Amino acid sequence: MKPEPTDVTVRNGSRTETHCDLKIEDIRKACACNASLSDWDYHWKMYPRAERQSANVSVIPVNPSRSRNRKEAARDLVGRKSVRVWLRFPKATFHKSDGFYVLEMIPRKTSEFLELPVYRSQPININVTYRPGTAVITSIGPVAPWLIGVKVTLKCAIDSATSLGNPAPIFKWTRTGSSTILAQSATLLLENVTLDDNGIYVCTPYNSVGFGHSCGALLSFLDPSNLTPSSAGLETDKADNIAVFEVNTDVSLTCSAIALAGQHPSGQGNFRWTKVGDSVFQQNGATMTILQVQLTDSGMYVCTSQRGTTTSTANFVVNILPTLAGLPAASTDRVRKINGFLMIEVDNQSPFV
Numbered sequence: 001m002k003p004e005p006t007d008v009t010v011r012n013g014s015r016t017e018t019h020c021d022l023k024i025e026d027i028r029k030a031c032a033c034n035a036s037l038s039d040w041d042y043h044w045k046m047y048p049r050a051e052r053q054s055a056n057v058s059v060i061p062v063n064p065s066r067s068r069n070r071k072e073a074a075r076d077l078v079g080r081k082s083v084r085v086w087l088r089f090p091k092a093t094f095h096k097s098d099g100f101y102v103l104e105m106i107p108r109k110t111s112e113f114l115e116l117p118v119y120r121s122q123p124i125n126i127n128v129t130y131r132p133g134t135a136v137i138t139s140i141g142p143v144a145p146w147l148i149g150v151k152v153t154l155k156c157a158i159d160s161a162t163s164l165g166n167p168a169p170i171f172k173w174t175r176t177g178s179s180t181i182l183a184q185s186a187t188l189l190l191e192n193v194t195l196d197d198n199g200i201y202v203c204t205p206y207n208s209v210g211f212g213h214s215c216g217a218l219l220s221f222l223d224p225s226n227l228t229p230s231s232a233g234l235e236t237d238k239a240d241n242i243a244v245f246e247v248n249t250d251v252s253l254t255c256s257a258i259a260l261a262g263q264h265p266s267g268q269g270n271f272r273w274t275k276v277g278d279s280v281f282q283q284n285g286a287t288m289t290i291l292q293v294q295l296t297d298s299g300m301y302v303c304t305s306q307r308g309t310t311t312s313t314a315n316f317v318v319n320i321l322p323t324l325a326g327l328p329a330a331s332t333d334r335v336r337k338i339n340g341f342l343m344i345e346v347d348n349q350s351p352f353v
Helices: 024-031 070-077
Strands: 007-011 016-023 040-047 058-062 082-089 099-107 124-129 135-141 152-158 170-175 187-190 199-206 215-219 234-236 242-246 251-257 270-275 278-284 287-290 299-307 310-321 335-338 341-345
Touching (some): 007 016, 016 024, 016 124, 058 082, 135 199, 135 215, 152 170, 152 199, 152 215, 187 199, 242 251, 251 299, 251 310
Parallel strands (some): 007 124
Antiparallel strands (some): 016 082, 099 124, 135 152, 170 199, 215 341, 234 251, 270 278, 299 310, 335 341
């Protein structure tokens, strides 16, 4: 009972078929009896792969005869010398069709022969391939903010166990504005980073079937020699003091004084805004505004408040996103903040890929 073919690879959603030829002459030799093909019932049994052990073994009854019902089929098989048993998939899918299949011949209770054996064919491997799903950047270490000279590690994975892709995906790392492939693994290592390494780093999963959806992380590296440490006494209007804006939009950031121990909250003091690494930029007032921001406006901004003899500072990281096809105008609904970095969901039709 050898099926033909025994190894079938098919793309998800495509039609495929295989079969097993049974000859009564061979079966009679094996059982040393004068049985006919009508003395057995037939079904295919599907066994999931090791990585899909949660799936159940399923049984697919088959009728090797052209007859419509079981009784007519049995009569039709009485005098047959051979029969071809088909295994057909009009639309094979990974989650329902992928696995190993064995044709089983189960003796019928109505057979005149007692203790007929159960026969099983050699296994057929149905390998259903499909492209991977959406990538997510699972971690970046160390935690932001990132200073120049450090080593930064980014890790990427598929966001769902049900869309990993078959065969297993390869992860390609690139940086927006460049076609250079930085790495082809789930991990990207950036060593001894400089200010020139600022940008969006994109992880794209792919296999032999096609590309999955990409994901980008926006990284801004800072020069520690220019940093002013934050101090108590100021609160801001942005969570974690990280703000993201799209290019050509207007930016507004606000900081306000809060009461310190032993101080009365009255009196907001004088506010001054500066930008780390830019000796020219300066604005006065609690709110800083930049009209029609550009990519060069990304960086660290410092709000300084002077109340009497008390000076307080607060640092803002401002990241400016480029306008890209595949990202909606209000791109913030596709930007998620995870452990201090910004992750951007990306269409695989966009310039990220």
